[in-house]
Amino acid sequence: MKKTQLGEFEEIVLLTIAVLHNDAYGVSIKNELESRLGYGTSVGALQTALKRLEEKGYLDSAWGETSNVRGGKRKKYYKITASAQRALQEIKDIRAQLWSDIPSMVLKYM
Amino acid sequence: MRSPQFVPPRLPMRFFRAICKADFLEEIEGDLLEIYEQKAQENSPSKLRWLFIWEITRLIRPKLLKSFIPSSVNPFFMFQDHFKVSYRNLRRQKGYTLINLLGLSLGIASAILLFLVVSYEKSFDGFHPNSARIYKIGEMENGGEPDYLTKTPLAPKLKADLPEVVAATRFAGWDSPWLEAEHGRIQETIKFVDEDFADMFGFAVLEGDLKQTLATKGQMVIAEKKARELFGDDSAVGKQVKEVLGDKTWIVGAVLQDIPTHSTIQFSILSGWSNIPDYLADPELANWYNTFMTAYVMLDEYATPQQLADKLDQIVADNFLPAGNATSIHLLPLKSSRAVEANNDMVINLLGIVAIIILAIASVNYVNLASAQALVRIKEVTIRKVLGSSKRQLVSQFLAEAFIVNFLATLAAWLMLFFAIPYMEEIFSIAFTYTSGGWAVMVGATLFFSMLLGMASGLFPALLITSIKATDGLKGKSSNKGTNPVFRKWLLTFQFAASILMIVGTVVIWKQITFMKNQNLNFDDSQVLVVPLSEQDFPDIEKAMQRVKVMQEALATEPGVEVVTRAQNVPGRYWQNYNRFSDKADPTIVHSLRQSYVGADYFPALGVSFVEGRNFDTTRAGDTAAVIINRKAMQAFGWQNIEDKTLCEGGQNGCTLYKVIGVTEDFHYQSLAGEVQPLIHFLDNMYGSLIVVRFQPGKTSSVLARVEKEWNGLESLSSFDYFFLDQEFAGMYREQERIGISAAFFSILAIVIASLGLFSVASFLIRRKRKEIGIRKVMGASLSELSVSLMKGYLLLVLVAFTISTPASYYLMSEFLQGFAYHIALDPTIFVIAGGLVLLLAMISVGLIVLRAAKENPVLALRDE
Known part of the structure; x- marks a missing residue:
């Protein structure tokens, strides 16, 4: 099995981008993350994760249209790639496998 | 509806633009603006500004930063290349490289050296935690140069009367008794201080309790090195130290680390004020009149000497004797005392x-x-x-x-x-x-x-x-x-x-x-041998002084010896010993004169000439109540001659009369860096602590051998010590x-x-x-x-x-x-x-x-x- 290199934060970012579908850009990702995680992240942390994911080939990006807000700066939209999909699936499977293998009494008396 | 326009703080934004990788700039800047336009509605402008700065700070991540090295060049190889090219260039220009290196390294070495010397001088007394709050007490008369000596009761008085003075200590004592313990014998000066000394200064205590020791009668504090000489490697605390002469004994209460050289306060043995010897307690000395005491005060954190000036003046007016004198108290920051002391x-x-x-x-x-x-x-x-x-x-x-x-x-x-x-x-x-x-x-x-x-x-x-x-x-x-x-x-x-x-x-x-060095000193400093005597060296001082007298008579017969006499001071070693003298004819004329006691032949021995009057004469009974002054002193009193001139010494309870019998030329008894000051000499043939011998040229070794032989007959505790006056005097430079x-x-x-x-x-x-x-x-x-x-x-x-x-x-x-x-x-x-x-x-x-x-x-x- 090929090793999937995804940190926890990176995984959540990828999933969030998938959730946002066609509307995933810096600010929307940040807002979505904050509402789901319940705590804020810095622009720096998010951008670092995005750049790293893009380098690993898990994200595609494309420039949006120019608008009047954002000081006239374009948005950059992110989309997850097929390999990201595979990687996420793999992680999910491993986790599901682990969950199903936990003896039921462990969960009961935890 | 347009959202309120958010204007990002200019400086953080410029900083961000300067450091962010160009590829990411548009996206991230856009995101930032969007986020902070949103936040602008919820936060005050100043808070927003700080949030923004904080956000920018957190953007400083290697991933997002601009590369400051041209991206196409591997930085390692580039630096390697720099070094290689530099090396080749330096090698090719060997001569210039050498000159450059030599010049620079000499320059750097001397700069470091001088820096070390300067910082050493500036480091004096800085090691006490309270250094900045400690002041040395000085006095000045008529607004002249301050002398950093004061009167015995002043330090305790300042602490008692002024709330700003949180601690005060005196630091005095000049007797150097021989002390003995199980391991050895030393001769050392005991300095007496007040209990506050322990709170003011940060001398490191190795063993025992410093404050407790200073508060206890009969106890002393010893510095490590001297403790070792007395007790060897054993612990000294609690042990007995005996004075060799007399039957006084001390108990060691604490041992201090040796006093650092960059301290202006130097001592090896300390004791509390309750142990002061008779001479320090003598009411003739320890009063509001005599100025000879070194003392320090510590102010609270907020007080400055300037604020205290009025109160200090009041204390002078209320206490100092004689009443109505023009003295004022000056507080010298401890950190400056080195510069003042060394005058450098x-x-x-x-x-x-x-x-x-x-x-x-x-x-x-x-x-x-x-x-x-x-x-x-x-x-x-x-x-x-x-x-x-x-x-x-x-x-x-x-x-x-x-x-x-x-x-x-x-x-x-x-x-x-x-x-x-x-x-x-x-x-x-x-x-x-x-x-x-x-x-x-x-x-x-x-x-x-x-x-x-x-x-x-x-x-x-x-x-x-x-x-x-x-x-x-x-x-x-x-x-x-x-x-x-x-x-x-x-x-x-x-x-x-x-x-x-x-x-x-x-x-x-x-x-x-x-x-x-070549200036005419108005005395002849060559061919003069001086032998110091110490009272502490003799069990019976009277007997010893009789023996010294015999020794002087014996020395006078030695071929080559011209004059043998005694003196308390010789040029280059005049103490800061002042007293007040008034003109008997007009008691309002008062001058502070430096004083010394000398044998009758002192002036002939030094070749000092007289401008008025005559030398002391032992055959005249009245000369024990006579004085000889120098020209400067005569000028100070405004006299044209010394006919019928009498000076009155002292002040507080009436004064003693002395007839002025002679005026000497202004001989330079101290370094030519300072002006000759008014000077007065009393006659004392018996007790001067220096034996002064003038001898003929070429007789140095024989005279020296004879003096040493005679010295050995004195049975002094110290070994033979001497100096030549010209060398001693040149030492001042x-x-x-x-x-x-x-x-x-x-x-x-x-x-x-x-x-x-x-x-x-x-x-x-x-x-x-x-x-x-x-x-x-x-x-x-x-x-x-x-x-x-x-x-x-x-x-x-x-x-x-x-x-x-x-x-x-x-x-x-x-x-x-x-x-x-x-x-x-x-x-x-x-x-x-x-x-x-x-x-x-x-x-x-x-x-x-x-x-x-x-x-x-x-x-x-x-x-x-």
């Missing part, structure tokens, strides 16, 4: 200036040489440019070179210092107190500093060279335009001016020292000589460094003129014409430097001479000599090169292609 504030500042000048001269050498060399490296730079090197890369190449040279020079400097420091400690009579860790930090700090220096001195040549146009460089247009000769000329001028300044300084200092030696040393160094620099720059530039010289020769120019045309530029710079530095050095030196009561006049020849010397050195440095260049066969120069 100006010297230390001077040394600091010298350090900076030398460093500047050495750096200027580097700048000069490197920019002169630019001429040779134009081709290299041009080729690099053509091959696509950016300006930044080129500059960093030259900076790397400066950096390497400075780094090596600093290492060499420390190597030199490693050998020089022991000598330096001896010359300045100091001991640097750094630990090995402290030294490591020092080395690190200087390396770091030298790199900054390297950057600074490398920047100018780097920018100069890289600013040459590639097209010009390729065409071989190595015009002088690019190498800025004007700037270089100013730098050379600066070096000459600094050299002249330092030569003037050295000459003036030495002339002043020689002047003081040791501090000045020390300055003189260092001034001479460092100015020679500065001049050597500057000459080296001039030599190499000139040889470089003149070599560039080979063809010009060749053509001139072919056109028939003579050797002397050539030399003049090549040298006149440099000599002109010396003249400019001379005009600049003369007023500066005149000003500095007259300030310096103000510190001496008797000083030389600033002779214009000193300046001329200094200027001439620098001119001569410049002529030699340049002349050597010029001659070689001018003598060359023009064919060789012109054929060279």
